[in-house]
Amino acid sequence: MRYVSCPTAVIDAPVDVVWALLIEPVAWGGVFDVRVGSIDPPGSAIIGQRISGETGLRILHLKLTFRMIEIDPHQHRLCLDAHLPFGITVHEDLSCTPLDVGHCRVDYRCNFDFPRGWRGSLARVLIHHGFDSGPEDSLSRLKHAAERDAAGGSGELRYED
8 A cells, every 4th residue: 555645845945954954853843843853864854863762742752764865966956764653665856946046846756666565554544644744844944944944943944025
């Protein structure tokens, strides 16, 4: 079984600001709904790097692991594989396209794969609402963080007429 979610957003920030957030896994906790536990090897994103963490409420801690599989800084494209609870895997492909000096578009493609048999069917039923809302939430968080950083990091967004 497979499911694909492909949200897109126009972000009021330069492409380099968005890219900087994506390639620094140590800072993902301030952007995405993930608490980063370990990064191996440490540092900026490199092919083969593994990031372990968790998501969820204070009581419920769901383990996540990510592995960087492709990084193209010239095209602002990042691909990674994620392993989620219940045997779900996700191939994530993020690309940032500059629209002008202060705006970019981010395309986020998530290919969800499920285990075979009843476990996959159960996982799909239990988490069905998150297959679109999860990627949309991540993209919304990225948009907010990038726009905050582009506005000078004050938490207040600048609006120009």
